[in-house]
Amino acid sequence: MTRERLINAALLASLLGVPLLAWQMDEPFVITLATKVAILALAGVGLNIALGLGGLVSLGHAAFFGIGGYAMGILAAHAQNYEPLFTWPFLFEGSNQMPLIWLVAVVASALAALVIGALSLRTSGVYFIMITLAFGQMLYYFAISWSAYGGEDGLSIWVRNEMPGLNTLDPIQFFAIAFAVLAMALWFSARLARSPFGLALSASRQTAERVETVGLTPFKLRLVAFVISGAITGLAGALFADLNRFVSPTMLSWHTSGEIMIFVILGGVGRLYAPLLGAAVYILLEHLLGGISEYWQIFLGLLLLIMVLFAKGGLIGLIAGREVAHD
Amino acid sequence: MTDMPREPVLRTESISKSFGALKASNNVSLTLYPGEIHALIGPNGAGKSTLIKQISGGLTPDAGRIEVLGQDVTALDTVARARLGLGRTFQISSLAMEFTVLQNAVLGALGARGNAFSFFRKVMKDAELLARAEEALKRVGLWQDAGKRTADLSHGQRRQLEVAVALTLKPRLFLMDEPMAGLGASGSKALTGFLDELRQEAPILLVEHDMDAVFALADRISVLVYGEVIATGTADEIRQDPQVRQAYLGDEEEA
Numbered sequence: 087m088t089r090e091r092l093i094n095a096a097l098l099a100s101l102l103g104v105p106l107l108a109w110q111m112d113e114p115f116v117i118t119l120a121t122k123v124a125i126l127a128l129a130g131v132g133l134n135i136a137l138g139l140g141g142l143v144s145l146g147h148a149a150f151f152g153i154g155g156y157a158m159g160i161l162a163a164h165a166q167n168y169e170p171l172f173t174w175p176f177l178f179e180g181s182n183q184m185p186l187i188w189l190v191a192v193v194a195s196a197l198a199a200l201v202i203g204a205l206s207l208r209t210s211g212v213y214f215i216m217i218t219l220a221f222g223q224m225l226y227y228f229a230i231s232w233s234a235y236g237g238e239d240g241l242s243i244w245v246r247n248e249m250p251g252l253n254t255l256d257p258i259q260f261f262a263i264a265f266a267v268l269a270m271a272l273w274f275s276a277r278l279a280r281s282p283f284g285l286a287l288s289a290s291r292q293t294a295e296r297v298e299t300v301g302l303t304p305f306k307l308r309l310v311a312f313v314i315s316g317a318i319t320g321l322a323g324a325l326f327a328d329l330n331r332f333v334s335p336t337m338l339s340w341h342t343s344g345e346i347m348i349f350v351i352l353g354g355v356g357r358l359y360a361p362l363l364g365a366a367v368y369i370l371l372e373h374l375l376g377g378i379s380e381y382w383q384i385f386l387g388l389l390l391l392i393m394v395l396f397a398k399g400g401l402i403g404l405i406a407g408r409e410v411a412h413d
Numbered sequence: 414m415t416d417m418p419r420e421p422v423l424r425t426e427s428i429s430k431s432f433g434a435l436k437a438s439n440n441v442s443l444t445l446y447p448g449e450i451h452a453l454i455g456p457n458g459a460g461k462s463t464l465i466k467q468i469s470g471g472l473t474p475d476a477g478r479i480e481v482l483g484q485d486v487t488a489l490d491t492v493a494r495a496r497l498g499l500g501r502t503f504q505i506s507s508l509a510m511e512f513t514v515l516q517n518a519v520l521g522a523l524g525a526r527g528n529a530f531s532f533f534r535k536v537m538k539d540a541e542l543l544a545r546a547e548e549a550l551k552r553v554g555l556w557q558d559a560g561k562r563t564a565d566l567s568h569g570q571r572r573q574l575e576v577a578v579a580l581t582l583k584p585r586l587f588l589m590d591e592p593m594a595g596l597g598a599s600g601s602k603a604l605t606g607f608l609d610e611l612r613q614e615a616p617i618l619l620v621e622h623d624m625d626a627v628f629a630l631a632d633r634i635s636v637l638v639y640g641e642v643i644a645t646g647t648a649d650e651i652r653q654d655p656q657v658r659q660a661y662l663g664d665e666e667e668a
Contacts (some may be wrong), residue, residue: 252530282536283530285519285520297520298470299495307529
């Protein structure tokens with residue numbers, strides 16, 4: 087086992103162990119914090135596929151996170167008001183069932199990523215950053231003015247959505263759901279990185295000209311990566327909204343995009359478990375320093391500056407050393 | 414090779430390309446026949462790279478047409494031309510530096526397969542891709558370094574890997590942009606021997622500054638000056654050509 091794998095295993099074990107301990111000690115707040123870490127890490131796992139593997143610096147991932155959030159909000163709001171979403175061409179009712187909500191969240195954010203990606207991926211570098219940011223902000227302002235679903239105030243859901251066989255109102259059970267989804271996404275992204283697609287995508291990041299010369303199209307590879315990336319971040323959005331039982335335009339704002347990117351950079355761009363470590367550090371700092379000063383993000387900024395200047399492999403790179411090539 | 418009854422594998426018909434007032438390619442007509450090495454030489458700034466880019470698909474000519482295996486490819490992009498069987502090596506190595514040597518070769522094999530949209534299989538456990546990569550690496554003598562990180566290779570080894578990646582595609586013709594650049598005497602000699610054999614498999618359009626290699630290898634040589642082909646012929650014909658001597662070889666008598 088390489089050092090990075092040990093660290094990954096330790097991270098996953100801690101994420102599972104801490105809330106279990108808190109459950110024994112009857113500390114539901116800690117469980118909620120851990121749930122938040124798992125969900126935000128999931129959003130980061132999505133971004134890391136575009137950013138880490140594909141080298142696509144998207145500052146618009148809040149769009150997918152928010153679309154996932156609104157998918158949950160809209161479906162659940164209709165369900166709690168007993169109003170169908172639409173009746174033509176077929177009857178489509180709201181729902182408070184997580185599996186259906188997730189499906190809608192994944193499909194909607196994947197479609198959005200397909201459209202945004204198809205347009206944005208014609209540019210590169212700083213233009214790509216700007217155009218993804220612009221799409222994100224467009225959706226943000228759209229949500230603010232969409233009064234049918236709360237506009238600026240957002241949408242509140244009275245009761246957390248249901249998962250067959252589980253009581254989602256019990257913090258530890260909801261945590262288990264978030265943890266299971268995160269674990270699957272981590273497994274999937276590890277698998278993806280070692281697949282033929284992952285190899286070609288990673289090569290497109292390093293040397294697009296070479297990829298074309300062997301007869302593969304970097305644009306298509308990037309677009310598919312962007313769609314997968316957006317879909318995973320969208321799923322995280324649905325879970326995040328369920329955690330808070332609330333969705334608002336804030337989820338779509340560029341601050342959210344920045345935060346998701348911070349998780350990835352803090353952990354180490356391209357490292358599979360970077361989003362988990364990054365999100366955990368972020369939430370811990372927010373919790374610990376937030377109590378001392380409301381300007382706690384100054385310290386976060388300082389930490390980020392140090393990481394970017396002195397540890398380009400992020401925290402995981404710092405502990406595990408240089409990345410070893412996949413076998 | 415004065416008698417060439419067969420159809421050319423590559424033909425450019427009076428292609429021209431200008432950047433503003435600069436005519437980088439001026440009415441260039443070239444042919445590449447099966448089994449031959451056609452060398453393209455010319456002083457720096459003669460437009461060799463621009464020409465190579467137009468043939469490989471990175472640039473579109475302003476006028477003229479390009480045929481590969483009898484098919485008009487002028488409007489096709491790099492990917493489509495690669496799939497038709499055009500194998501290219503780069504002047505400045507464009508390998509994936511974070512990859513191992515083997516991974517770079519597997520990337521080529523994956524390109525040859527033509528489909529990279531497989532998300533769950535382990536690419537480095539794919540027997541078919543590995544076999545193809547291994548064969549290419551063995552042919553250029555890089556198999557013992559297959560596990561090395563590409564960034565850690567010597568300059569000469571990177572040139573070898575460039576050729577190996579092109580080999581994985583089993584191309585119908587090669588486009589090689591200064592494969593000898595920066596190689597030592599022994600490395601350059603070894604590669605010369607290798608290209609000599611390779612021409613039987615697929616013809617090579619060779620851009621090269623190493624005159625020893627060019628005169629040893631080339632069946633025909635074209636001389637490009639200011640975007641224009643001023644002479645095409647055998648090594649002897651080119652050596653005798655007064656225009657060429659004046660424009661080019663005269664400056665590099667010692668080379």
